[in-house]
Amino acid sequence: MEVQTQFNVNIQDGVPVVQIIGDLDHYNTPRFRVIVSELIDKGHDRVVVDMSAVGFMDSGGMSGIVLALKRLSATRGRLFLANCNPRIIRKLNISGFTTMSDALVLHASLEEAIRDAQKP
Amino acid sequence: MQSVVHMQDQQQLTRVVRPGTKSAEEILGYLQELSRNTADANVARVLDTAVHLPIACLGMDKSLLLRRSATDGPFLAAAARNLSQAFLDNCHLLCDDGIIQEVVASQGARVIEDVSSLPPASSHLCSAEDILSLACIPAVTQVGSPAVLICMRSAPTPFTVWELEISTTVANHVGSVLRLKQIDEGPSETSLPFEGFGQAAYSDYDLQGLLDQSLDEVLNTFRADSGSIVLHEHGKYHLAAWRGLGDGVEQFHRSAGEGTVSGWVMASRAPLLLHGPVDNHEFPEAVPRPELVSAMSVPLVSKRKVLGLLNINSARPGRFFRDNELTLASTIAHHIAITIENAKLYEAARVQTRYFGNLYKIARTITSTLQLDVVLEMIMERLGTLVACDARGLFLHDRDTGRIQLANGCGIPDGTEQDYIDLVLPAAKLASSSRRPVAIPDLTVHAGYAHSHVAQSSGLRSAIVVPLTSKRKVVGFLAAFRCKPRNFPRPTVRLLLGLAELAAIAIENARLYERQLGIAHIAQKELTPGRFETIRGFKIGCKYAPAHQVGGDYYDLIRINKQKFGLVVADVAGRNIAAALHISMCKHALRALADRISSPAKLMQKMNRFIYDHTQPEAFISMFYAVLDIRRSTLLYSTAGHEPGLLLRAEADRVEQLGASGILLGIVPDATFEERLASMNMGDILLLYTDGLVDALFAGETDGLAELEQALIEYRLQPAQEMADSIHRLAMAGHTRRSPDDIAIVTLRKA
Numbered sequence: 117m118e119v120q121t122q123f124n125v126n127i128q129d130g131v132p133v134v135q136i137i138g139d140l141d142h143y144n145t146p147r148f149r150v151i152v153s154e155l156i157d158k159g160h161d162r163v164v165v166d167m168s169a170v171g172f173m174d175s176g177g178m179s180g181i182v183l184a185l186k187r188l189s190a191t192r193g194r195l196f197l198a199n200c201n202p203r204i205i206r207k208l209n210i211s212g213f214t215t216m217s218d219a220l221v222l223h224a225s226l227e228e229a230i231r232d233a234q235k236p
Numbered sequence: 237m238q239s240v241v242h243m244q245d246q247q248q249l250t251r252v253v254r255p256g257t258k259s260a261e262e263i264l265g266y267l268q269e270l271s272r273n274t275a276d277a278n279v280a281r282v283l284d285t286a287v288h289l290p291i292a293c294l295g296m297d298k299s300l301l302l303r304r305s306a307t308d309g310p311f312l313a314a315a316a317r318n319l320s321q322a323f324l325d326n327c328h329l330l331c332d333d334g335i336i337q338e339v340v341a342s343q344g345a346r347v348i349e350d351v352s353s354l355p356p357a358s359s360h361l362c363s364a365e366d367i368l369s370l371a372c373i374p375a376v377t378q379v380g381s382p383a384v385l386i387c388m389r390s391a392p393t394p395f396t397v398w399e400l401e402i403s404t405t406v407a408n409h410v411g412s413v414l415r416l417k418q419i420d421e422g423p424s425e426t427s428l429p430f431e432g433f434g435q436a437a438y439s440d441y442d443l444q445g446l447l448d449q450s451l452d453e454v455l456n457t458f459r460a461d462s463g464s465i466v467l468h469e470h471g472k473y474h475l476a477a478w479r480g481l482g483d484g485v486e487q488f489h490r491s492a493g494e495g496t497v498s499g500w501v502m503a504s505r506a507p508l509l510l511h512g513p514v515d516n517h518e519f520p521e522a523v524p525r526p527e528l529v530s531a532m533s534v535p536l537v538s539k540r541k542v543l544g545l546l547n548i549n550s551a552r553p554g555r556f557f558r559d560n561e562l563t564l565a566s567t568i569a570h571h572i573a574i575t576i577e578n579a580k581l582y583e584a585a586r587v588q589t590r591y592f593g594n595l596y597k598i599a600r601t602i603t604s605t606l607q608l609d610v611v612l613e614m615i616m617e618r619l620g621t622l623v624a625c626d627a628r629g630l631f632l633h634d635r636d637t638g639r640i641q642l643a644n645g646c647g648i649p650d651g652t653e654q655d656y657i658d659l660v661l662p663a664a665k666l667a668s669s670s671r672r673p674v675a676i677p678d679l680t681v682h683a684g685y686a687h688s689h690v691a692q693s694s695g696l697r698s699a700i701v702v703p704l705t706s707k708r709k710v711v712g713f714l715a716a717f718r719c720k721p722r723n724f725p726r727p728t729v730r731l732l733l734g735l736a737e738l739a740a741i742a743i744e745n746a747r748l749y750e751r752q753l754g755i756a757h758i759a760q761k762e763l764t765p766g767r768f769e770t771i772r773g774f775k776i777g778c779k780y781a782p783a784h785q786v787g788g789d790y791y792d793l794i795r796i797n798k799q800k801f802g803l804v805v806a807d808v809a810g811r812n813i814a815a816a817l818h819i820s821m822c823k824h825a826l827r828a829l830a831d832r833i834s835s836p837a838k839l840m841q842k843m844n845r846f847i848y849d850h851t852q853p854e855a856f857i858s859m860f861y862a863v864l865d866i867r868r869s870t871l872l873y874s875t876a877g878h879e880p881g882l883l884l885r886a887e888a889d890r891v892e893q894l895g896a897s898g899i900l901l902g903i904v905p906d907a908t909f910e911e912r913l914a915s916m917n918m919g920d921i922l923l924l925y926t927d928g929l930v931d932a933l934f935a936g937e938t939d940g941l942a943e944l945e946q947a948l949i950e951y952r953l954q955p956a957q958e959m960a961d962s963i964h965r966l967a968m969a970g971h972t973r974r975s976p977d978d979i980a981i982v983t984l985r986k987a
Contacts, residue, residue, distance in 0.1 A: 142977070143609075143613070146604040146605040147601070150604050172931070174927070174928070174931050175788070175858075175927055179856070182903065186854070186903070187853075206939065207927070210878070211877040211899065212876070212899030213899065215897065216897075216907065
């Protein structure tokens with residue numbers, strides 16, 4: 117019954133980076149939502165999520181992404197997802213976010229995502 | 237062991253976070269500015285900051301500083317904020333009515349909650365200025381009060397102890413700087429290095445550092461050879477800082493009590509100047525210090541409380557301290573006393589802020605969900621962050637049998653659950669009866685545990701058990717175990733108590749919620765049909781498998797007219813009562829709209845707006861909606877962030893994906909949706925489903941969709957309902973994921 121998914125938060129070059137290690141599912145999403153909400157409450161309007169160690173994301177995980185996007189959109193902020201696997205990219209494509217929302221940006225590498233998040 | 241007085245803590249929290257009140261750090265910033273100006277002997281700036289701070293930090297509406305023009309002269313307005321010239325011109329009325337004299341005489345703050353209770357002249361003066369309440373705080377020095385700070389409110393908000401303490405500190409700063417300035421301007425043989433002393437006294441709020449620096453500056457100022465600062469805390473003397481005492485350090489404990497110089501100064505609250513050896517008749521317990529030529533011992537007094545004393549010694553022949561130097565030493569001692577108070581106040585606020593910060597984090601985490609198993613995992617995770625441990629467990633009373641059960645554990649090997657329950661039981665019983673945490677620093681020497689085979693075989697050496705109390709009833713326990721002996725410090729125990737209190741509430745809420753889910757489950761079953769009505773020329777099957785009592789998926793078949801049917805499969809975010817309500821709302825809205833709007837894309841647009849306007853921000857829905865024309869055998873469809881439909885072409889055993897662009901419903905208000913048309917030929921099979929099905933079929937490298945297409949081909953000859961059941965069985969057979977999602981399946985065959 118151990119919580120397997122880890123969430124590490126650090127600030128890299130002024131940009132908050134949430135690293136997720138494990139599944140982003142119905143069980144873990146409440147914690148993800150708390151973490152992202154705290155970052156947004158602290159005034160960060162650009163949040164990078166390192167998805168390189170996320171193997172699986174279900175509709176529960178999607179709800180965490182949606183809430184982050186909704187909150188960031190309210191302040192014209194953006195959510196940068198780095199290193200999503202093809203399955204997750206497929207889910208995001210189906211959801212319509214990647215083509216119909218400016219608030220979500222996908223990047224192939226974490227460095228690229230952080231650089232993009234730093235742009236004025 | 238201690239228990240936390242929560243009401244008191246709550247009141248203190250209210251003081252810290254009250255609207256308009258700044259944090260301890262921000263107040264510290266202002267106090268440091270005040271200190272810098274004190275150090276520079278910049279009287280004007282000090283007075284200005286003194287009236288600014290109550291407005292900026294404490295949420296006051298107006299402030300006034302009255303300063304005595306000369307010793308025993310009248311008080312005049314020296315600085316003010318948000319007060320009219322007319323008020324300032326007439327503020328002597330407050331003196332005339334005796335209000336100012338009263339606080340100066342009592343040397344204590346006076347709060348007037350309602351200005352109408354003042355004598356008529358003062359009452360009228362305040363009312364005309366829209367002042368409802370005020371607090372008068374005298375600036376206290378050894379020689380009276382040279383100033384009075386008045387904080388005023390235009391709203392009926394009571395003054396708190398916290399606000400009065402900060403205001404008193406500010407007023408005392410003013411008193412100090414005015415007194416230092418007065419001494420500096422008067423005749424003295426000692427040059428006072430204001431800047432050096434001020435910086436030493438206020439450069440930071442680390443108490444020990446402050447005392448050391450202050451003592452250095454004091455000895456410099458008086459060209460003294462040795463000295464000390466003695467603090468009196470909890471009835472005991474404590475040598476907090478010393479210089480050049482030599483053997484005196486060891487002798488200190490003998491020299492600070494009754495019958496000593498220090499004892500006399502503490503008791504009399506008066507400064508003492510001594511020349512030559514101490515008179516043993518007067519101070520029989522004093523330690524002889526024949527080398528001393530002259531010595532000053534001055535009490536550290538702040539807010540009429542003696543905090544300790546400052547000792548300054550000279551051993552140089554001919555260096556006798558003078559009376560005016562004693563006066564100066566008294567003023568500096570007062571300054572140091574304020575500094576000590578500030579440091580203690582700041583430290584207390586910091587500790588309190590940290591404590592409530594931790595509790596806030598705990599509360600925020602464990603109340604972020606109502607799902608009992610998730611709540612339990614979060615509580616265990618927080619327990620692990622609060623106390624270093626090798627194993628930990630959350631034990632709950634079974635509501636039917638009353639026996640303790642391990643509800644969640646970490647570091648507890650499978651099969652040893654009962655052993656750990658046995659290990660916890662003695663402490664749990666004690667914790668249950670006392671309603672307090674029970675700590676066992678060393679299990680091996682504790683009578684109840686010395687022979688515990690679990691403790692011996694697992695190597696556990698220490699434990700703490702904290703009761704979970706809800707509605708005055710112990711519902712369970714938190715327990716943390718360590719493989720080495722350890723004490724549990726008070727701050728940790730205090731935080732564990734906070735965690736236990738919040739955890740008990742979260743667990744009770746989650747249990748209550750589970751019961752409500754049961755009711756919602758019954759309601760939802762009514763909403764999701766187990767069978768569809770028949771459609772001429774088609775066979776239809778369906779399967780709904782919620783992962784929990786209440787699922788977020790649904791499907792429906794809507795008869796639009798004799799020729800057309802609406803077919804919908806949707807996934808509503810969440811698995812809770814709100815999701816069930818959203819499904820109900822969505823189903824009825826869709827049925828109402830399907831009759832009037834024949835275009836799926838336009839219907840999606842309407843639904844999107846409806847969901848966006850009428851649900852919580854976190855709500856969203858993915859949906860596949862198709863209008864089936866049974867005469868033409870066509871499907872006109874749109875999707876909103878939903879998995880594509882799969883259409884198996886019977887003639888070629890080929891699967892086509894029916895997808896169209898469209899974002900999830902409820903995300904953006906003005907979303908548009910694509911609409912597409914597909915025809916169905918004899919034997920063709922349409923499969924609509926939710927993402928739970930693809931996720932369940934997903935295994936390692938595959939994406940689940942390929943498996944689903946393969947299954948569709950494999951089961952193509954089965955009747956529609958049997959096919960839906962077969963696909964569901966296949967998904968469940970290989971399913972290993974801990975958090976299964978809901979699954980909804982609809983199959984439609986052109987017969």
